Amino acid sequence: MISKSTIEKVFDIARVEEVIGDFVQLKKSGSNFKGLSPFTEERTPSFMVSPVKQIWKDFSSGKGGNAVSFIMEHEHFSYPEAIKYLAKRYGIEIEETEQTDEEKQKASEKESQFLVSEFAKTFFEDQLFNTTEGKQIGLSYFKERGFTTETIKDFSLGYSPDQWHAFTDEALKKGYQLNYLEKTGLSIVKGDKKFDRFKGRVIFPIFSMSGRVLGFGGRILKNDPKAAKYLNSPESEIYHKSKVLYGLYQAKKYIAKEDNCYLVEGYTDVIQFFQTGVKNVVASSGTALTPDQIRLINRLTPNITVLFDGDAAGIRASLRGIDLILEQGMNVKVCTFPAGEDPDSFAKNNNEVELKAYLNDNATDFIQFKASLLAESAINDPIRKAEVTREIVNSISLIPNEIQQEIYIKECARIMNVSEEVLFSSLAQILAKKQRDESKKKYAPEKPMALVKPEENQVKAEAVDPKYILERKIISLLLKHGHERNVFNDVVIDIDENEEIIYKNLEVECSVYDKIYKDLQDDETEFSNPIFSELHKKIEVELASKGKIEVNAFLQSLSQDEATEVTHILMEDEKEKLHRWQDANIFVTDKSILDPKEVVQTILSMRRLLIKEKVNQFGEKIKTNPNEDVFQILTEIKDYKQLEVIISKRLDRVL
Structure with a gap:
C-alpha cells in the first residue's frame, strides 16, 4: 500500500499539462491546451487540458479526469502504478508497505507479464556489466560500436548468457512463473525442456512511451548460418510490434521540443544518433511502417524526416510506407546519406554540429524527392514516364490539404516536364474514384436486406430522463x-x-x-x-x-x-x-x-417536475384505492396544477 502522504504529494506536485505533454503535443488555446486524442484516430484536435482546474477531457472518446486518471487510461495502469509512475517522474520518494505473497498473486495477467519483462531487463543489464562473459562479449561489442557507458545505460542495453536456460532458471528461482516467461517469449517451452530465447545475444529492451518494458530485440554475435542475426520478442498481450517505435521513450520530449522526428530503421541507428546529440529519433525496428506507429509520432509532432542509406533499391521499397504518413496529413521530408554510409556509421563518424548541418542541408520534401527519384528511372521511356507521373499524383492525392496538393502538382509538373492541366485532371480523376469507392463502401449493405416484422428487432431510442x-x-x-x-x-x-x-x-x-x-x-x-x-x-x-x-x-x-x-x-x-x-x-x-x-x-x-410526479402519484392513488376521499385528492391535484401553471409562466412555457 502507498502511504497517504505520498499520494497527497503526487497530487500536489504533478501538473496535468506536463504529464500529458509527455504523450501528446499540446498547443495553447486560450487559458487551456488542446491536442490530438491519444485514444482515437482523429486529425482535428478534440483533446482539452485545463491547467487551472488540473483536469483533462477527450471529447472524441468521452474520457476525462486528472493526471493520475490519464496515466491509468493511457498506460492501462492500476491506481497504485499510476501514483508510482508520477512519483518517479517528479522525484517523490514512495512510502509503502511491502506486498504480501497473496497480493503478488492477485496481479493481473498483463501486469504479471510486465513484471517478468522488467526482471529480464535487470537480469540482462547485470549480466552485461557484472559477469566476465558479459563484459568480454557483450560490453566489448557495444564499445566497438562506439557506445559510451552512459549511452548503454540510457537504453538499458544488456547481454543474455550463451547458456541454454541461464535466464529461465534464475527467473524461476526468483519466483516468476514459467507460464509468464513463455507468454512474453523470454523462454521457449517444449515439453519438459526450457530454453532461453535470447541465448548468447546482446539485448535491446523495447519500451512503451511511459518507460515500461514491452519486449526485447537480440543480436547474435557469433557466425551461425542457422540463427537469425536479429531476433525480436514474439507478439504478446503487452508487445505488439506494429504499435511500438524503438527509442520513443527516450526521444519523446526531444521530438516535441524540436517539432520534428527523425525516422530510421535499426536500433543502433537510434542509439548512435542519440549519443551524437540528435535525440529526436526513433526506429520502426525493421518492420514496415504502420498507421499506429505514425499516429504515435503525430501526437508529438506533425513533422517527420525519414532517413535512408544510399541504397536506391531500399529507398524505392520504402516509398509506400511514406504514403501512409502523407495520408495522416503530416509533413514528410527525406534525407539520404552518401554511398556506403547509413545513419549509424554517419553519426559515428561526425560530431553533433556536422550531423545536424548535414540533416538540415540535405532533407528534401518527400514529393520533390519522389518525383526526382522516379524521373531518373523514366528517362527516354514515355510509357514509364506516364506510370511514374501517375504514381506521384497518387501520393499527392493522399494529402488532405488542398493548398499543399496544388503546390505539389505544380512542382511535379516542373520536375516531370508535364503540363499542370494534365496533372490536375489526373488528380481530379483519382479523387473522384476514391469518393465513389468510399460511397459504395458506406452505403453497400453488409448482408442482403430482409423484411423484418414491425414488432421484431425494434430498437427503441433511449428516452430522455x-x-x-x-x-x-x-x-x-x-x-x-x-x-x-x-x-x-x-x-x-x-x-x-x-x-x-x-x-x-x-x-x-x-x-x-x-x-x-x-x-x-x-x-x-x-x-x-x-x-x-x-x-x-x-x-x-x-x-x-x-x-x-x-x-x-x-x-x-x-x-x-x-x-x-x-x-x-x-x-x-x-x-x-x-x-x-x-x-x-x-x-x-x-x-x-x-x-x-x-x-x-x-x-x-x-x-415543476416534482409537481408532475406528485400529480401522477395522486392519480395512481385514486385508481388503486377507490375508497379514498376522492374529493380531497382532486382538490390537492387542483392546487398542484395551479402551482404548475405559475411555474410554467415564470419559465415562459405553455401548458
Whole structure:
C-alpha cells in the first residue's frame, strides 16, 4: 500500500499539462491546451487540458479526469502504478508497505507479464556489466560500436548468457512463473525442456512511451548460418510490434521540443544518433511502417524526416510506407546519406554540429524527392514516364490539404516536364474514384436486406430522463459557481385577507450554494441518481467547510465514477473552444460567468417536475384505492396544477 502522504504529494506536485505533454503535443488555446486524442484516430484536435482546474477531457472518446486518471487510461495502469509512475517522474520518494505473497498473486495477467519483462531487463543489464562473459562479449561489442557507458545505460542495453536456460532458471528461482516467461517469449517451452530465447545475444529492451518494458530485440554475435542475426520478442498481450517505435521513450520530449522526428530503421541507428546529440529519433525496428506507429509520432509532432542509406533499391521499397504518413496529413521530408554510409556509421563518424548541418542541408520534401527519384528511372521511356507521373499524383492525392496538393502538382509538373492541366485532371480523376469507392463502401449493405416484422428487432431510442438532466445541472451549478454570491429574483406565495393566493416578487442576495440548498430543502428534494446524490452531499460538505471547491483536492476525495462525472461537467464548456466559432464571427455565450436566471430556472424546472410526479402519484392513488376521499385528492391535484401553471409562466412555457 502507498502511504497517504505520498499520494497527497503526487497530487500536489504533478501538473496535468506536463504529464500529458509527455504523450501528446499540446498547443495553447486560450487559458487551456488542446491536442490530438491519444485514444482515437482523429486529425482535428478534440483533446482539452485545463491547467487551472488540473483536469483533462477527450471529447472524441468521452474520457476525462486528472493526471493520475490519464496515466491509468493511457498506460492501462492500476491506481497504485499510476501514483508510482508520477512519483518517479517528479522525484517523490514512495512510502509503502511491502506486498504480501497473496497480493503478488492477485496481479493481473498483463501486469504479471510486465513484471517478468522488467526482471529480464535487470537480469540482462547485470549480466552485461557484472559477469566476465558479459563484459568480454557483450560490453566489448557495444564499445566497438562506439557506445559510451552512459549511452548503454540510457537504453538499458544488456547481454543474455550463451547458456541454454541461464535466464529461465534464475527467473524461476526468483519466483516468476514459467507460464509468464513463455507468454512474453523470454523462454521457449517444449515439453519438459526450457530454453532461453535470447541465448548468447546482446539485448535491446523495447519500451512503451511511459518507460515500461514491452519486449526485447537480440543480436547474435557469433557466425551461425542457422540463427537469425536479429531476433525480436514474439507478439504478446503487452508487445505488439506494429504499435511500438524503438527509442520513443527516450526521444519523446526531444521530438516535441524540436517539432520534428527523425525516422530510421535499426536500433543502433537510434542509439548512435542519440549519443551524437540528435535525440529526436526513433526506429520502426525493421518492420514496415504502420498507421499506429505514425499516429504515435503525430501526437508529438506533425513533422517527420525519414532517413535512408544510399541504397536506391531500399529507398524505392520504402516509398509506400511514406504514403501512409502523407495520408495522416503530416509533413514528410527525406534525407539520404552518401554511398556506403547509413545513419549509424554517419553519426559515428561526425560530431553533433556536422550531423545536424548535414540533416538540415540535405532533407528534401518527400514529393520533390519522389518525383526526382522516379524521373531518373523514366528517362527516354514515355510509357514509364506516364506510370511514374501517375504514381506521384497518387501520393499527392493522399494529402488532405488542398493548398499543399496544388503546390505539389505544380512542382511535379516542373520536375516531370508535364503540363499542370494534365496533372490536375489526373488528380481530379483519382479523387473522384476514391469518393465513389468510399460511397459504395458506406452505403453497400453488409448482408442482403430482409423484411423484418414491425414488432421484431425494434430498437427503441433511449428516452430522455428530465430528472437526470436537472440533477446534473444542479451539480454543475454547485461545482462551477457554488461559492459565488448574486441577487436572485424569486416569488413568495402568500394568502391575502380574502384567503386568496397572492404572489410577491422578492430579491434575495446569497451564494448559489445557499440558494440551491434552501430551495431543495423546502421542496424536500432527494436526488434519484446515486452518483449525483453522493456528489451533492460531498459538495455541500466542501462548500460549507471551505467556502470554495479546490478541484484537484476535491477529486482525490471522490470515487472513480464520481471523479469522471465531475471532470465531464467541468470541461463540457471547453468543447466550444475547439471549434473556433469566433473566426466565423459566431460568438458563443461564456458559460464560465454565472447567470442568476439559470439558477432560478433550474430550481423552477425541478419543482415543476416534482409537481408532475406528485400529480401522477395522486392519480395512481385514486385508481388503486377507490375508497379514498376522492374529493380531497382532486382538490390537492387542483392546487398542484395551479402551482404548475405559475411555474410554467415564470419559465415562459405553455401548458
